[in-house]
Amino acid sequence: MFNSLYGTLTHKDDSKVFLELNGIEWQIIMPFNSITKLPPSGEKVRIYTYLQHSQDIMQLFGFSNPRERTLFLDLLKVGGIGPKQAIKILSGIEVDNFIKQLDDNDVDALTRLPGLGKKTAQKIILTLRGKLSFEETPASAAADSDIINALVDMGFDRKAAEAAVKRAAEEEDTKAVPDSEKEQIIFRRAIILLSS
Structure with a gap:
């Protein structure tokens, strides 16, 4: 959040x-x-x-930057890679080099990263090649994404969480709330919507 x-x-x-x-x-x-x-x-x-x-x-x-975080989140989409392994991977390579190795389909280079075997490297390429998007998202979109991820971690369905966050963010009285409090309000309202 x-x-x-x-x-x-x-x-x-x-x-x-x-x-x-x-x-x-x-x-x-x-x-x-x-x-x-x-x-x-x-x-x-x-x-x-x-x-x-x-x-x-x-x-x-x-x-250190939003691109690195986006790559971390993309790595979590690969089956068998959790947060600790994703951090370990990012510890061994810069984002631009990682993208180049993906684009080049360079399994050997990826296997030189800490904790990556050939099978996992191939899985990363299959899952992420050509699918990384590093558009700098506005803070509100990043906040909504964090809220959705938190709701999913709490056991709610992703699509239902996305719909609830969108609905909570569009409520008139939510728009009037200062930005510093908006995330908390949207989070609470989304939980209420999902629980009703």
Whole structure:
């Protein structure tokens, strides 16, 4: 439900960073490549995020830009690849190089990435080749997508969640709410619509 977080970087290691924002310190799992691009601790930084919510765990994943996050989400569509493996893949390659390897149908290059065997590399190519879209979406579209993903993680059907979010966002009194509160209102109303 968050598009990005902007705050002070307090600590970073090979797999995660800590970001202080309004007195709260967030632990964010990130690809190693993204972590190496961050400024030193103590500096302000914006991290694009994806919140994974399942029955027993909530994890916040971070990315240096929206394209990297989009590729992460696309990797999750490949059968057998979960968030941790997707992060591991992104830790070993830049987005543009990954796209080139997909376009070139280069299974051998993909198998050199951490944790990727030939079978999984072939599955990635079959699933994603020619299907990646990196259009920068407006913040509202990204927020709606995050809300839909959260609802699906809660057990709701994706199509029903999409319809509920669209309906909740189009309600007249939702449009009058300040942007900072809009996501929460849409999320609550979508749950009510899905539960009725």
